[in-house]
Amino acid sequence: MIESPRGRPGRQIVAAGAVGIILPVGLVAWAQVMAELFPDSCGHYTGCLYLFVQAWQVGRWVAIVLAWPLLYLLRVRPAWPVAVLAAALLVAIWLLAEAVALVSPQMFFTLILLSSVIAYPAAARLVGPGRTWLSSA
Known part of the structure; x- marks a missing residue:
């Protein structure tokens, strides 16, 4: 018997967490490639x-756009409400990180690095299986 994805909330949350890991790793890899291609843009100090x-200023918005196809590819259903809710959670986490930046720079970097690992699984849990208030089923 084949079980529908709606009956497996744990798999949905793990897949959304994978998206939360893949997107920032891709962003850091992109910045690394740019540093290798344009070494003259790296300063002495x-x-x-x-x-x-x-890469962060532009790439975070590109990552939000790429989240829906990646969620869909990893069979997180419904994918678009998870992507939209995760985008809202990401912006809230980024605003919180900016608010604590002057008080604790380490907390700022921690929140920025973990923002998508927090937002995508949380959104998958809030929108996921059994939650018909955001899905069409």
Whole structure:
């Protein structure tokens, strides 16, 4: 007997967590590739930190757009409400990280690095199986 994805909330949350890991790893890999391709843009004192900051400024929004196809590919259903809710959670986490940046820079970086690992599984749990208030079924 084949079980529907709606009956397996644990698999949905783990798959959403994988998306939360894949997207930031891809963003860091992209910044690393840019640093290798354009070594002249790396400064003497700051290194290639500028490339990572620039990748973050643009790449986080690209990652939000790429989340829906990745969620769909990993069979997180319904994919688009999870992606939309996770985007809202991500923005809230980023705003929180900016608020604590002056008080605790380590907390800022921790929140930024873990934001998608927090947001995508939480969104999958909130929207996931048995939650018909956001899905069409």
